[in-house]
Every structure is written in structure tokens, then in C-alpha cells.
Amino acid sequence: MSGTRFGDQLKGQVAVVTGGGQGLGRAVARALAQRGADVVIAARRRAVLEATAAELAADVGARVVPVVADTTDTGSVQALAQAAAAVGQVTILVNGAAAPAGLVRNDIAAADPEALLADLDTKVVGYFRCIKALAPLMRANHYGRVVNIGGLTGRSSHALSGMRNVAIVHLTKTLSDQLGPDGITVNTLHPGVVESEHIHDLYGYLAKQFTVFGQHIHIGCDSGDTAVRMAHLFSRYIPHFIALSASSPFFQGVDTFFASSRLNSVSAFPLAGHLPFVADWAGFTGYFEQMRELHVVESMKDFYWDIRPKPEFGTIEIRVCDTPLTLERAAALATYARALARYLMEKRPIEPSQDVYRVYGYNRFLACRFGLDAEIIDPQLRAFLENCWETLENAGYDPDIYKGLIGVFGGMSFPVLQDDQSQGADDIDDDHHPASVEAVRGGATKHAEQQRRKVSAQDGHRDEERIARLRGNQQRAGREHDAVADVVDGRRGQQPAEASPEPRWDDGLGRPGEE
Numbered sequence: 001m002s003g004t005r006f007g008d009q010l011k012g013q014v015a016v017v018t019g020g021g022q023g024l025g026r027a028v029a030r031a032l033a034q035r036g037a038d039v040v041i042a043a044r045r046r047a048v049l050e051a052t053a054a055e056l057a058a059d060v061g062a063r064v065v066p067v068v069a070d071t072t073d074t075g076s077v078q079a080l081a082q083a084a085a086a087v088g089q090v091t092i093l094v095n096g097a098a099a100p101a102g103l104v105r106n107d108i109a110a111a112d113p114e115a116l117l118a119d120l121d122t123k124v125v126g127y128f129r130c131i132k133a134l135a136p137l138m139r140a141n142h143y144g145r146v147v148n149i150g151g152l153t154g155r156s157s158h159a160l161s162g163m164r165n166v167a168i169v170h171l172t173k174t175l176s177d178q179l180g181p182d183g184i185t186v187n188t189l190h191p192g193v194v195e196s197e198h199i200h201d202l203y204g205y206l207a208k209q210f211t212v213f214g215q216h217i218h219i220g221c222d223s224g225d226t227a228v229r230m231a232h233l234f235s236r237y238i239p240h241f242i243a244l245s246a247s248s249p250f251f252q253g254v255d256t257f258f259a260s261s262r263l264n265s266v267s268a269f270p271l272a273g274h275l276p277f278v279a280d281w282a283g284f285t286g287y288f289e290q291m292r293e294l295h296v297v298e299s300m301k302d303f304y305w306d307i308r309p310k311p312e313f314g315t316i317e318i319r320v321c322d323t324p325l326t327l328e329r330a331a332a333l334a335t336y337a338r339a340l341a342r343y344l345m346e347k348r349p350i351e352p353s354q355d356v357y358r359v360y361g362y363n364r365f366l367a368c369r370f371g372l373d374a375e376i377i378d379p380q381l382r383a384f385l386e387n388c389w390e391t392l393e394n395a396g397y398d399p400d401i402y403k404g405l406i407g408v409f410g411g412m413s414f415p416v417l418q419d420d421q422s423q424g425a426d427d428i429d430d431d432h433h434p435a436s437v438e439a440v441r442g443g444a445t446k447h448a449e450q451q452r453r454k455v456s457a458q459d460g461h462r463d464e465e466r467i468a469r470l471r472g473n474q475q476r477a478g479r480e481h482d483a484v485a486d487v488v489d490g491r492r493g494q495q496p497a498e499a500s501p502e503p504r505w506d507d508g509l510g511r512p513g514e515e
Helices: 023-034 046-060 074-087 113-141 160-182 197-203 224-235 238-245 262-267 281-293 327-347 360-373 384-395 401-409 419-425 437-458 464-489
Strands: 014-018 038-043 064-068 090-095 144-149 184-189 214-220 307-310 315-322
Touching (some): 014 113, 023 038, 023 046, 023 090, 038 046, 038 074, 046 064, 074 113, 090 113, 113 144, 113 160, 160 184, 214 238, 214 327, 224 281, 224 307, 224 315, 224 327, 238 315, 238 327, 238 360
Parallel strands (some): 014 038, 014 090, 144 184
Antiparallel strands (some): 214 315, 307 315
């Protein structure tokens, strides 16, 4: 599919892509060529440029012209403009020539001013040189499109080189005002992590396998110490989020028999799993610095943990959920996380313990494999639904959480309410929550029927303890169904409480994985 042409909407136009020999620049050049443009790719390494040009020309069937150019040299940029004009009518410029992730990412005490100047000269002034050289060609035709590749570090504080991306935004705004009257638009694009040659060299086919998507949930923390504590506490509940969101039974067209096959791709990475058991933020930063000194990681982005600190946002990030198939499901999963966070922070029912990690991998596997039918391994062998329901009972002192939880559990055949919880669940209002009354009632009814079928299937089994537990679940499911019906029939609406924003906390940890 990489060689597919998508039409000729750019036929007759010439696009110039700086940094077009590899990475994001090469991908942009391919996309432009697939839409019919003649593409001029510019970079400093001739061999890389010529190889990319030959590949794109053969693959897409487009005209791709390699031009060796150094955007830090004004004369070289002017020669690039002349070469592009010789190809045809230049209407597009994509500025992408820059050092990946920047040259200065460390503390100011160790930062090199000359490296910072080189960063700014290559990216900011280099972009300016290219626009200045090519704008007259666009002005002559009263039409042009300029895209400046920025980076996410311009919106955070973890890398000094991020100032170049802030400067790119200012450059873009200023030149868009100047060139707009001539029909030339100037915009900035801030990409995230880019699939690059480095990623392929390190991970091989895993990089291709990892084109999977999920929902990440962020929970605000007031300090790094709180983040470490909450990450350890939430690790106990990671199987809940896996099973409740599981929606990826197929991989490349094959039924894997897993409720969530997506996490199998993540698990293959060397730094997947969970964070080490450290006591506080100081212990975590010490661990990070050791790993960085050993060249195992360069940034927090290199940790593919199921839950990890996100210091630039002041959060911990739950990363195990499959992509929800509805917005309602996504919001409800986040509501469940909120309920747990409030319960763990305010009630403090348990303390972080390394014991949770003894069975972490196995519980994670069970949740991925069996979803809602899994059994959680803890001091008592319990069905997933039982374990999750106990959590809901503990967190259920906040009535507002039910507005979100019903959206998940009602629609997933999960018991929503217990008869002694009707006061808290009483606040359900289908006008303010996406879950319909029918879905809630139907979910509880279906769950009760599922429990009856399980008991019938097990009646001849000699495991009397398991049968007794299943019968108990059946009886409770019936009571929950009745409780749901009572609450739904007599429900009253209530606006959800406003969530107060959580403060950020600084980390000092670089993120070379992002520009």
C-alpha cells in the first residue's frame, strides 16, 4: 500500500521538503508524491537523498528530485530555491530540517551555549532562510502553502531546546500576517513521537507490530511522591482496566482468543510491565538517572509501563485500556479511574507493597486472555466481577461516580448496584449520562442470566466451593437486577460535581523521544 497514488490533486505543483531524506521528511515527501506533486527533497547527505529519491520514484511513480542543501548556509538555500524553480511552479514548502529532539536537553549547569545557538540556527533561522528564498516564487503566482514542523517540547519545560519550537510558532504567526495578502498560508505542525530509522534499528518488526491504539487515562497528582505512591496502588487494579476495556480479540485478521490482544504487542518491548518498586520520587529519579547513564533509556517515553508518571502533565498515566468503541465508554472508564483515585487518596485503605507485583504479570495475562471472565489471583481466588464489584462498593461513597460507571458496567453486562447501595446510586439521570435506562436494566438482567447458566454448567462438577460461590453470585445478581430496576424507575437527576484541576510538578527528566 505504500506505493498507492491517491489522485492528482497536486499535479503541476512543486513541493520542497527540507530534511526530506529520512524520517518524517521522507514520509511527507511520499504523501505529496502520492497526490501528484513533483517533490524536491533537500538534506545534507547526498547518499541518503539519492536513495530516498530513487525509492519514492520507483514506488509511487512520481518525479522526486534530490538536492543537497545546508539550511544553515544562505548561499546553499538560495541554490536550493533555484533548483526547485527549475523543476516547475513551486507552491509548497515543508520545513523539517533540524536535529531530532534538539541538541540541548540537560540541566543549565551542563548545557552548552554553542549547541543551543546551533539548534536555533538550524531550525529557526534555517526555516526563515528557506521561506525567504522561496516566498518570491509563491508570491509571483499569488499562491503558496508553507508548513513548519515544530515539536511538543515547545509546550513543556523539560528540554532547553524546546525554545526553538516556541520561536517557530512566533515566526509562523509573523510571516502568516506578512504573506497572507499574497495568498500564502503559513502554519506550524507539532508532531509527537515519530517512527524513525532509530526505532526500526532497535526494535525491528516490533515497531510495525506496535501500530496499535488505546485509551490513556491521566490522574492528577500534587507531587512526584504522590505520583509514585498512586502508581503502586493503581497497579493492583490494572487488570480491572484491561478487562473492562478489552476490545481487541483480533490481530491482523486472526482470532487470538484473547479479550485484549493489543497488550501482547506492548509486552514484547524490553521496558514493558511495571515501574520498579521505589519508595518516592527521589528514588525514582535515581533509578531513571542510572538507566540513562547506562544508555538504556533517554527519556520517560522509553518506558512502556502499564502505568507511569507523566511529570510534564503532573499526572500518572494508565496505558492499558483498549480503544473504547464509544465516547460513552471512554468517559465511563475515566470515571472509574477517578473513583479509585479518590478512594485511594482519601480513604487510604492500603499502603504500597511489593507483594502486588508477585502476581502482577499473571493477573495481567488473565485479564487480557479472559476479560470479564477472568479470575483475579489475590489472597482469595475470586472471579473478576466479584473483585471489581468489591472495589466499586468501597469507592461508592461518592454518588457522582455512578453516572459514569453505569455507562461501562450497564453496557457490559456487569452488576451496577447492590441493594444496600441504592442511596448512592439513586442519583442516576439518563439526561446527564450517556448510558440509557434500557442498557442499565438490560445489563443487570443479562448478568443475572449469565450467572444462572454458569451454575447450571457447573452443577455436575465436584468443586463444591466453586459452585457455592457461583450460586452466591447468581443470587446477588438477581438482587442487583431488582435494585437497578427500583432505582431506574424512581431516579432523580443531579449535576456532577466539578473536578478541581490538579497542580503540575516538575521532573527535570528529558524526553528525547519527542521533538
